Amino acid sequence: MATATALPMFDERERPPREKITACVHCGLCLDKCPTYRLLGTEMDSPRGRIYLIKAVSEGRLAMTPSFVEHMYLCLECRACETACPSGVEFGSLMELARAQIERHVPRPWWQRLLRWLVFDELFPYPWRMEQLCHLLRGYQRLGVQTLVRRLRLLALLPARLRRMEAMLPPVPKRPFTRSVPPWLPARPPRQHRVALFSGCVMNLFFPDVHEATVRVLQANGCEVWVAPQQVCCGALHVHAGEREQAKRLARRNILVFERQEVDAIINNAAGCGAHLKTYGELLADDPDFAERAHHFSAKVQDIAEFLARTPLRGPLAPLRQRVAYDDPCHLLHAQRIGEQPRRLLRQIPELELVPVTDADFCCGAAGIYNLTHPEVSQRLLEQKIAHLVAAKPDVVATGNVGCILQLQAGMQQAGLAIPVVHPVTLLARAYEAAGTG
Amino acid sequence: MDKARLVSELAAIVPAPIVTAPEELLVYECDGNTLDKAQPDVVVFPTTSEQVAAIVRLANQYQVPFVARGAGTGLSGGALALHGGIIIEMCRMNKIWEVDYVNQRAVVGPGLVNLHLSLAVADAGYFYAPDPSSQGSCTIGGNVAENSGGPHTLKYGVTTNHVLGLEVVLPNGDLVHFGGATLDTPGYDLTGLFVGSEGTFGIATKVTVQLLRKPEAVKTILAAFATVADASNAVSGIIGAGLIPGALEMMDHLTIQAVEAFTGAGLPLDAGAVLLIELDGIAEGMEEDAARVVAICQQHGCRQVRVAKDEAERALLWKGRKQAFGAMGRLSPNYYTHDGVIPRTRLPEALERIQAIGKKYGLRIANVFHAGDGNLHPLVLYDERNPEEVTRVMQAGEEILRTCVELGGALTGEHGIGMEKRDCMPWLFTEDDLEIMHRVRQVFNPHQLCNPGKVSTPARQVPLWRGDP
Ligand SMILES: Cc1cc2nc3c(=O)[nH]c(=O)nc-3n(C[C@H](O)[C@H](O)[C@H](O)COP(=O)(O)OP(=O)(O)OC[C@H]3O[C@@H](n4cnc5c(N)ncnc54)[C@H](O)[C@@H]3O)c2cc1C
Ligand code: SF4
Ligand code: SF4
Numbered sequence: 055m056a057t058a059t060a061l062p063m064f065d066e067r068e069r070p071p072r073e074k075i076t077a078c079v080h081c082g083l084c085l086d087k088c089p090t091y092r093l094l095g096t097e098m099d100s101p102r103g104r105i106y107l108i109k110a111v112s113e114g115r116l117a118m119t120p121s122f123v124e125h126m127y128l129c130l131e132c133r134a135c136e137t138a139c140p141s142g143v144e145f146g147s148l149m150e151l152a153r154a155q156i157e158r159h160v161p162r163p164w165w166q167r168l169l170r171w172l173v174f175d176e177l178f179p180y181p182w183r184m185e186q187l188c189h190l191l192r193g194y195q196r197l198g199v200q201t202l203v204r205r206l207r208l209l210a211l212l213p214a215r216l217r218r219m220e221a222m223l224p225p226v227p228k229r230p231f232t233r234s235v236p237p238w239l240p241a242r243p244p245r246q247h248r249v250a251l252f253s254g255c256v257m258n259l260f261f262p263d264v265h266e267a268t269v270r271v272l273q274a275n276g277c278e279v280w281v282a283p284q285q286v287c288c289g290a291l292h293v294h295a296g297e298r299e300q301a302k303r304l305a306r307r308n309i310l311v312f313e314r315q316e317v318d319a320i321i322n323n324a325a326g327c328g329a330h331l332k333t334y335g336e337l338l339a340d341d342p343d344f345a346e347r348a349h350h351f352s353a354k355v356q357d358i359a360e361f362l363a364r365t366p367l368r369g370p371l372a373p374l375r376q377r378v379a380y381d382d383p384c385h386l387l388h389a390q391r392i393g394e395q396p397r398r399l400l401r402q403i404p405e406l407e408l409v410p411v412t413d414a415d416f417c418c419g420a421a422g423i424y425n426l427t428h429p430e431v432s433q434r435l436l437e438q439k440i441a442h443l444v445a446a447k448p449d450v451v452a453t454g455n456v457g458c459i460l461q462l463q464a465g466m467q468q469a470g471l472a473i474p475v476v477h478p479v480t481l482l483a484r485a486y487e488a489a490g491t492g
Numbered sequence: 493m494d495k496a497r498l499v500s501e502l503a504a505i506v507p508a509p510i511v512t513a514p515e516e517l518l519v520y521e522c523d524g525n526t527l528d529k530a531q532p533d534v535v536v537f538p539t540t541s542e543q544v545a546a547i548v549r550l551a552n553q554y555q556v557p558f559v560a561r562g563a564g565t566g567l568s569g570g571a572l573a574l575h576g577g578i579i580i581e582m583c584r585m586n587k588i589w590e591v592d593y594v595n596q597r598a599v600v601g602p603g604l605v606n607l608h609l610s611l612a613v614a615d616a617g618y619f620y621a622p623d624p625s626s627q628g629s630c631t632i633g634g635n636v637a638e639n640s641g642g643p644h645t646l647k648y649g650v651t652t653n654h655v656l657g658l659e660v661v662l663p664n665g666d667l668v669h670f671g672g673a674t675l676d677t678p679g680y681d682l683t684g685l686f687v688g689s690e691g692t693f694g695i696a697t698k699v700t701v702q703l704l705r706k707p708e709a710v711k712t713i714l715a716a717f718a719t720v721a722d723a724s725n726a727v728s729g730i731i732g733a734g735l736i737p738g739a740l741e742m743m744d745h746l747t748i749q750a751v752e753a754f755t756g757a758g759l760p761l762d763a764g765a766v767l768l769i770e771l772d773g774i775a776e777g778m779e780e781d782a783a784r785v786v787a788i789c790q791q792h793g794c795r796q797v798r799v800a801k802d803e804a805e806r807a808l809l810w811k812g813r814k815q816a817f818g819a820m821g822r823l824s825p826n827y828y829t830h831d832g833v834i835p836r837t838r839l840p841e842a843l844e845r846i847q848a849i850g851k852k853y854g855l856r857i858a859n860v861f862h863a864g865d866g867n868l869h870p871l872v873l874y875d876e877r878n879p880e881e882v883t884r885v886m887q888a889g890e891e892i893l894r895t896c897v898e899l900g901g902a903l904t905g906e907h908g909i910g911m912e913k914r915d916c917m918p919w920l921f922t923e924d925d926l927e928i929m930h931r932v933r934q935v936f937n938p939h940q941l942c943n944p945g946k947v948s949t950p951a952r953q954v955p956l957w958r959g960d961p
Contacts, residue, residue: 079817079818079820079821080522081565083628083815084629096516116518119513125516141754141821142754
């Protein structure tokens with residue numbers, strides 16, 4: 055074994071704080087709720103084991119060895135352990151800090167560095183570049199290239215990860231949402247709220263229909279909606295990958311954008327973004343210029359389901375005679391503790407039958423880019439998930455996060471099933487539309 | 493013998509992974525109790541009984557100690573590889589082999605999580621009665637080894653009352669069957685002997701358990717008292733009146749603070765103690781019994797009573813109780829869980845003396861326990877970074893256990909002796925008693941390779957096994 059001193063240790067910058075580590079009392083009550091532990095049965099891949107490893111590095115008993123890094127990155131950051139933990143361990147935040155230490159000290163191979171730099175620093179922060187990439191992808195899909203490539207089995211030449219990505223690529227729309235609507239969208243009278251829509255990066259480009267549904271439902275419920283131009287990626291991807299500095303830059307940028315108008319709430323419809331937007335306060339706590347403002351921003355962030363469920367929906371909603379299986383996105387249920395609200399909203403659609411799903415609170419394996427970095431574990435979680443969903447015999451599956459939607463769609467496709475997977479807000483919008491109010 | 497050879501021979505027996513890296517072995521150095529630590533040399537994850545038997549035979553061949561491990565929620569250091577060697581992790585043997593509702597039994601793998609069994613049979617109207625507070629994580633195999641109890645032990649008994657038969661790999665590698673499909677089988681009750689043997693008589697590879705029909709009706713009552721003494725008197729009052737609740741649990745003031753911070757169930761933060769009382773059984777007469785319980789509580793100065801109005805409220809109240817140990821992390825970086833038993837009638841006296849011990853050593857002690865059967869769980873709060881405090885914790889712990897024994901009680905109610913309380917055994921047993929135990933153990937475990945160093949000091953001292961890397 056290499057000696058501990060020769061290998062990297064934690065430095066003092068944003069060191070995982072002692073109190074957060076010792077909050078874990080090693081009781082093990084989280085074990086069975088952790089998807090990786092349930093799958094692998096290895097203590098290193100349990101919440102308790104991961105914290106123990108972080109603690110060992112923090113105390114200088116262990117260095118950031120390759121195996122330490124592996125176990126840290128095998129974590130889905132689904133935060134199911136936080137919901138399960140009676141001691142209130144803030145696991146997500148600990149893991150983000152540990153990964154940031156890894157990224158600072160453990161060198162990656164050149165091609166990974168290049169890829170990470172391209173994606174995290176040169177692509178996601180720039181909406182315009184993202185849009186250009188989309189045009190390329192759209193060309194690939196529309197000009198028959200995709201069909202040709204698939205027919206000629208050229209994909210077999212790609213590495214497995216890229217193949218997976220290609221298979222999951224949704225049809226790329228023509229224009230990003232923010233550029234297809236005016237910045238202000240009126241409320242259906244009487245007006246009750248002024249809200250802003252957080253459009254995000256991937257959502258904005260690939261899922262304008264979900265944004266459209268969100269806006270319609272908000273409008274139908276008396277909200278005037280501001281679609282702020284120039285907003286950027288939330289940075290969730292970056293913190294999960296240990297890229298905290300870039301994440302901070304993105305956060306500051308978004309705060310500046312949303313400070314331009316006074317709104318009651320900043321609404322988002324992607325659980326992964328929402329969970330992260332709510333932690334801007336913590337992320338920028340050491341920034342004298344932004345700490346206070348970040349806090350203010352985060353306090354306003356609400357998931358669409360959280361916001362709408364505070365009061366009964368405005369009618370009329372047309373009936374939808376469908377069996378709906380609702381699956382909890384981890385970053386909605388575990389990170390934001392929003393589980394009841396989406397179900398309450400769906401139940402307000404007449405004749406819609408909400409069917410229970412076994413282990414609905416379990417990760418589907420999407421977990422941000424986890425399905426690309428750890429395809430094997432991701433695939434096994436997906437297969438379990440699809441089996442549970444299918445057992446509920448739904449007409450449609452609803453889940454409030456695009457990453458999960460894409461993952462579940464891919465799973466349905468693999469299983470040869472035609473069960474559609476949608477955002478709950480899409481179902482609400484349909485009910486409004488059918489009633490002539492949307 | 494060299495470790496590489498052992499590992500390569502293990503690899504021919506079990507599927508991957510085989511854990512040997514030092515930074516991975518590190519996480520196997522303790523269980524739910526972090527005061528005792530010892531690292532294994534290798535951890536394996538068998539999936540069949542035959543693999544377990546083959547591992548054990550290999551261990552015998554090379555004279556390497558081995559220890560079974562379930563979920564590692566044990567609180568007495570039972571699953572530690574005290575003398576190094578192999579940890580045989582059972583969690584992948586978690587299959588439900590057979591469920592027979594007509595005869596009310598199930599055959600399960602030892603790695604099955606306790607709660608998963610009850611969940612699997614719930615729709616058919618059945619449950620598995622032993623319900624340790626750790627039931628969401630701990631395994632049936634661990635329960636068998638520790639003869640675990642839980643809040644519902646008061647009425648339903650401990651694990652041994654629900655295990656009908658076992659498939660066991662003996663410490664020499666033989667695969668044998670104990671017991672059968674009924675509670676009473678001819679010959680010696682070897683099942684009974686095995687249950688509670690803390691992993692020193694071999695490794696359970698299949699467990700046949702009894703399933704019970706879910707009670708027709710359940711009533712869960714939360715009663716708040718100004719003092720622990722009042723609550724204790726109410727406990728005696730309830731049992732004295734001939735009522736047998738399914739569960740009768742107490743949480744003291746400090747525990748209430750931690751639990752409420754976790755569940756937000758609305759426990760009275762100013763109460764000196766609360767009782768969680770659950771009546772279960774047939775619906776008829778339930779209301780009357782509940783009214784009697786409430787009346788007895790009120791006679792003993794109960795200030796507030798709350799009856800759970802639905803399953804959700806019941807679940808929330810139980811969640812607080814069942815996860816109370818873990819919730820202690822909100823009050824302190826570490827806690828040491830004790831597990832003494834005393835005659836129920838001496839509860840007030842015992843708790844008073846425990847508080848006095850806490851004062852004497854300058855330590856905070858929270859109490860959350862199975863009041864109905866006098867099974868105490870004093871939780872001593874501390875910070876492991878302060879070695880002087882740790883010493884005081886150990887001294888206080890010893891004094892608490894001595895107090896239990898003095899009051900006519902025992903060293904452990906359900907968490908086992910393990911290595912933690914091994915050296916306290918002579919307080920309770922005479923030399924002759926201990927000698928008999930050694931001899932029984934010797935029959936099962938002649939070379940002391942199977943979980944050495946636990947429960948009693950072995951007749952033959954097993955050397956620390958460290959293969960040359
Ligand atoms: C928060 C908390 C609450 C708890 N509440 C209770 C409670 O209410 N009641 C109670 O009784 N206990 C309780 N415990 C203690 C613990 O959960 C039990 O002792 C449990 O039975 C241990 O199961 P495990 O699977 O975690 O076993 P482990 O800790 O992994 O092992 C315990 C012992 O069992 C042996 N073992 C494991 N599997 C096998 C097998 N297949 N064959 C033979 N031996 C085996 C091990 O060698 C070891 O000696 C609690 C613990 C915690 C952390
Ligand atoms: S993370 Fe929480 S639940 Fe898990 S072992 Fe630590 S304290 Fe217990
Ligand atoms: S975040 Fe999810 S995968 Fe990671 S330790 Fe917690 S429960 Fe396990």
